[in-house]
Amino acid sequence: MGQNNACVIAGGQCKFGVREASYIDLVQEAAKACLDDLPGLKPGHIDGLIYASTYVGRNSCQVNPAPVVAERIGVKPTSICTRLDVLCAGGSTGILLAQGLVESGMAEVVIVVGSEKLYTPEYWQIQYGEIAASDHDWDGPQGIGPPPLWFAMQAKDHMRHYGTTREQLAAVSVANYKYGINNPKGQFQKELTTEEVLEAREIAFPLGLFDCCPLTDGATAIIVANEERARDLSERPLVYLRGGAQVTMNSVTANWPGEHLGDWPHMRLAAQKAFSRSKLSLEDIDVAQVHDCFSISQIIEVEELGFCEKGEGGPFIAAGETKIDGRIPMNTDGGLLSCGHPLGATGIRQGIEIMKQLQGRAANQVKDARFGLTHNLSGVNVEHTIVTYGREPRK
Numbered sequence: 604m605g606q607n608n609a610c611v612i613a614g615g616q617c618k619f620g621v622r623e624a625s626y627i628d629l630v631q632e633a634a635k636a637c638l639d640d641l642p643g644l645k646p647g648h649i650d651g652l653i654y655a656s657t658y659v660g661r662n663s664c665q666v667n668p669a670p671v672v673a674e675r676i677g678v679k680p681t682s683i684c685t686r687l688d689v690l691c692a693g694g695s696t697g698i699l700l701a702q703g704l705v706e707s708g709m710a711e712v713v714i715v716v717g718s719e720k721l722y723t724p725e726y727w728q729i730q731y732g733e734i735a736a737s738d739h740d741w742d743g744p745q746g747i748g749p750p751p752l753w754f755a756m757q758a759k760d761h762m763r764h765y766g767t768t769r770e771q772l773a774a775v776s777v778a779n780y781k782y783g784i785n786n787p788k789g790q791f792q793k794e795l796t797t798e799e800v801l802e803a804r805e806i807a808f809p810l811g812l813f814d815c816c817p818l819t820d821g822a823t824a825i826i827v828a829n830e831e832r833a834r835d836l837s838e839r840p841l842v843y844l845r846g847g848a849q850v851t852m853n854s855v856t857a858n859w860p861g862e863h864l865g866d867w868p869h870m871r872l873a874a875q876k877a878f879s880r881s882k883l884s885l886e887d888i889d890v891a892q893v894h895d896c897f898s899i900s901q902i903i904e905v906e907e908l909g910f911c912e913k914g915e916g917g918p919f920i921a922a923g924e925t926k927i928d929g930r931i932p933m934n935t936d937g938g939l940l941s942c943g944h945p946l947g948a949t950g951i952r953q954g955i956e957i958m959k960q961l962q963g964r965a966a967n968q969v970k971d972a973r974f975g976l977t978h979n980l981s982g983v984n985v986e987h988t989i990v991t992y993g994r995e996p997r998k
Contacts, residue, residue, distance in 0.1 A: 607705060607706045607707075607708055607829050607830070608706070608829065608830040608843055608996040608997075609701070609702040609705040609706050609827055609828070609829060609830075609843065609844040610827070610828055610829070610830055610833040610841045610842055610843050610844065611698075611825055611826065611827055611842050611844065611954060611955075611958045611992070612641060612644075612826050612827075612828050612833050612836060612837045612839070612841075612842075613637055613638070613640040613641035613644055613825070613826045613837070614637055614640055614823070614824065614825035614826065614951065614954065614955030614958055614959075615633055615634070615635070615636025615637035615638070615639065615640050615823070615824055615955070616633050616636060616788050616821065616822065616823040616824075616948070616951075616952055616955065617629050617632035617633045617636065617788070617821055617822050617823075618632070618787075618788050618821075619788060619789055619790045619819050619820070619821035619942055619943040619945060620790045620819060620820065620821070620943060621722050621819075621820060622720075622722070622820040622821070624720075624820065625663065625720065626656070626659055626662075626663045626665075626668075626718050626719070626720040626822070627671070627672075627675050629718050629720065629820060629821060629822035629945075630672055630675065630676060630716055630718050630822045630824075631675055631676060632822065633716065633718065633821075633822035633823050633824045633948075634676035634677075634678075634714070634716065634824045636824070637714070637823075637824035637825065637826060641826070641836065641837055641839075643836065644826065644836055644837075646676065646677040646678050646679075647679075648712050648832075648836060649678045649680070649712050649713070649714050649826070650680060650681045650682045650710055650711055650712055650713070651680050651681075651682040651683040651684070651701070651704060651710040651711075651712070651713035651714070652669060652672065652673045652678050652680045652683065652684050652685075652713065652714050652715075652716065653669075653683065653685055653686075653687065653697040653700055653701055653713060653714075653715045653716070654668060654669045654672045654673075654685070654686045654687070654697075654716050654717070654718075655686070655687050655688070655689070655693030655694050655696065655697045655715065655716070655717035655718075655947035655948070655950075655951070656668065656686065656688065656693060656717065656718050656719060656946070656947040657688050657689075657690045657693060657719065657736075657946050657947055658719050658720065658721060658732060658946065659686075659718070659719070659720070661732055661735070662719075662720050662721065662723055662728075662732065663720055667686070668686055669684050669685050669686040670684060672716055676714075676716070676824075678714060682704065682709055682710035682711070682713070683704055683709070683710055683713065687700070688947075689849075689981055689986065689988070690736055690946055690947075690981040690982050690986075691894065691896070691944070691946050691947075691949060691950075691979050691980060691981045691982070692849070692950055692979035692980070692981045692986060692987075692988035693717055693946060693947030693948075693950065694715065694717035694823060694825075694947055694948055694949055694950030694951035694952070694953075694954070694979075695847070695949075695950025695951070695953065695954065695977055695979050695988045695989075695990050696849065696950070696988055697715040697716075697717065697950070697951070698715050698825065698827060698844065698847075698950065698951065698954055698990055699844075699847050699849070699988070699990060701713040701715050701827035702827060702844040702846075702847075705827055705828065705829045706829075711828065711829050711832050712826060712827070712828040712829075712832050712836075713826070713827045713828070714824055714825070714826055714827075715824065715825050715826075715827060715951060716822065716823070716824045716951075717822065717823050717824075717945070717946075717947035717948035717949070717950065717951045718821065718822035718823070718945060718947060718948050719819070719820065719821065719822075719945040719946045719947055719948060720820050721818045721819060721820055721945065721946070722818065722820055729818060733750065736750070736982050736983065737856070737982065737983045738854045738855050738856075738983070741854075741855045741857070742855060742856050742983060747856050747983065750896065750897070750983070751806045751807040751810055751815055751897070752807050753856070753983050753984065754807075754810065754896070754897040754899055754900065754984075755806075755807035755808060755809065755810050756864055757864040757865055757899055757903070757984070758772065758809050758810060758897070758898075758899035759808075759809065760863050760864035760865045761864075761865035761899060761902065761903060761914075761916075761917075762809065764863060764865050764914065765865065765913075765914035765915075765917070766914075766917075767899075767902060767914075767916070767917040768917060769801060769809055770797060770801070770921065771902065771916075771917030771918065771920065771921045772800075772809065772810075772814055772898040772899060772902065772917070773797045773800035773801055773813075773814075773898070774797070774917075774920050774921040775814075775895060775898035775901045775902060775920055775940070776795055776800050776813045776814060776898050776940055777795050777796065777797055777800060778920065778923075778925055778926060778934075779895060779901075779934045779937055779938040779940045779941050780793060780794060780795045780813075780937065780940065780941045781794055781795075782934060782935050782936060782937045782938070782941065782967050783936070783937025783938070783940075783941025783942060784937075785936075785966040785967055786936045786937045786941070786942060786966060788942075789936065789937045789941050789942035789943065790817055790819055790821075790941070790942055790943030791817075791937075791941050791942075791943075792941075795813055799813065800813045800814065810897055810898070810899070813898075813940070814897055814898040814899070815896075815897055815940075816895065816896045816897070816938075816939035816940050816943065816944045817943050817944070818943075818944075819942075819943030819944050819945045820945060821943060821945035821948050822945065822948050823945075823948040823949075823951035823952045823955065824951065825951045825954050825955055825958070827844065830843075830996070839962050840961070840962050840963070840994060841994070842957070842958045842961045842962060842992055842993070842994065843992065843993050843994070843995065843996045843997070844990070844991075844992060845880075845881035845882070845883060845974075845991040845992060845993045845996075845997055846877060846880035846881035846882075846990075846991055846997065847877050847880070847881070847988065847989050847990040847991055848872075848873045848874075848875075848876035848877040848880060848988070848989055849873065849986065849987070849988040849989075850869045850870070850872045850873040850876065850986070850987050851869065851985055851986040851987075852868070852869040852872075852985075853869075853985055854982075854985055856983055865903060866913075867903055867907045867984070867987070869985075869986070869987050870903075870904065870907040870908075870978075870980070870987040871907045873978075873987040873988065873989050874907060874908050874909065874989060876989075877976070877989040877990075877991055878991075881991040881993075881997065882997050882998060883974060883991055883993070885908070885909045885910070887973075887974045887993075888931065888974050888975060888976055888991075889931075889932070889960075889969055889971070889972040889973055889974055889975060890931070890932045890933070890935060890957065890960045890969045890972045890975040891908070891931055891932070891933045891934075891975060891976050891977070891978070892933070892934055892935070892936070892938070892953035892956055892957060892975070892976075892977045892978070893905070893908070893933060893934065893938075893977075893978040894939065894949075894978055894979045894980045895934055895938040895939050895940050896939050896944060896980070898940070900980065901916075901920065901925075901933070901934070901938070902916035902917050902919075902920060903916055904916075904978060905919055905920065905924075905925070905931070905933070906919075908976075908978070910924070910930060910931050911924070927967060927969060932967075932969045935956060935960065935965060935966075935967045935969065936952070936956040936965070936966065936967070949979065950977060950979050950988070950990070953977035953979075954977055954990065954992070957975035957976070957977060957992045958992065960972045960975055961973065961974075961975060961992060961993070961994050973993060973994045973995070974991070974992065974993045974994070975991070975992045975993075976989055976990065976991045976992070977989065977990045977992075
């Protein structure tokens with residue numbers, strides 16, 4: 604593939620949280636942070652733009668936002684300028700599409716931008732809008748929509764089948780919040796105790812307040828370039844996009860593809876495809892960012908990725924295996940639980956963290972990290988997207 608190997612060379616985000624700002628304000632902050640991340644990188648170097656957002660049309664009344672975003676951040680795309688909507692996996696999908704554009708030769712340098720403005724002046728609209736993330740015709744009328752309810756069902760199912768405990772769920776939040784202390788642009792910078800998690804207000808049993816990621820306004824941006832342009836623009840170690848996969852097996856929850864709700868075959872298949880396409884094995888991965896929208900999610904995700912046996916995710920995380928000195932350091936910038944989750948921006952935030960880890964400049968640095976992955980699930984857990992990164996290109 605030679606000079607068309609795709610690399611990530613710079614990235615940045617705005618401050619995540621409840622922001623008195625428009626989606627354009629957030630995008631401009633993130634784009635500036637991205638350009639500032641690599642001295643010498645200018646808007647004129649960028650020939651493509653992919654914009655990931657789900658709620659920009661609903662909450663900001665803007666259709667066809669990609670040209671708007673391009674103009675507001677000073678980019679004049681000549682190869683691609685498009686918006687995509689894959690809900691929580693928008694950012695990571697944008698990175699995979701940028702990889703394809705670069706490796707095909709259609710583009711040389713693509714900026715992938717993701718943002719959401721989820722907080723609205725009328726707070727009732729926030730949860731009302733969240734219902735639109737499920738299958739509107741079938742699940743919506745049944746009241747299946749607000750994410751905590753669905754993931755609470757999955758948590759109870761996992762508990763019933765494998766003996767997962769509330770204390771094991773709490774271990775996820777405690778670990779990720781501890782990482783988030785060192786992330787000033789995340790939504791929260793606070794340490795939690797197990798007792799605080801267990802005693803927090805119940806949202807949907809067995810999930811309490813700190814088992815759930817918050818609603819978040821935010822934006823991120825990352826640069827994907829071919830290897831030749833990457834070497835021209837950056838003196839840092841190159842971080843190659845090795846590949847990835849995206850798998851969807853259902854839309855309606857009644858057609859759930861697993862044997863039970865704690866069984867995620869679509870994620871297992873995505874992982875298998877991603878490792879095969881990337882020419883990597885599970886043992887190669889030094890650091891991972893997974894979709895901890897709820898504490899139960901990360902417990903199941905470590906299982907479906909293969910880091911532990913099915914049903915052992917709770918004990919695995921409770922034993923500290925996702926900490927810096929554990930089997931697989933995970934969500935090292937705080938994850939969704941601490942950073943927040945502005946949907947289309949999240950996969951990019953994860954990619955930025957992996958890039959920094961592999962370049963040796965992360966806040967919570969994993970020693971000698973060479974390969975990493977990111978994972979997102981989307982909607983009512985109907986879609987799984989995995990992206991892999993490495994200090995070496997695919998052979």
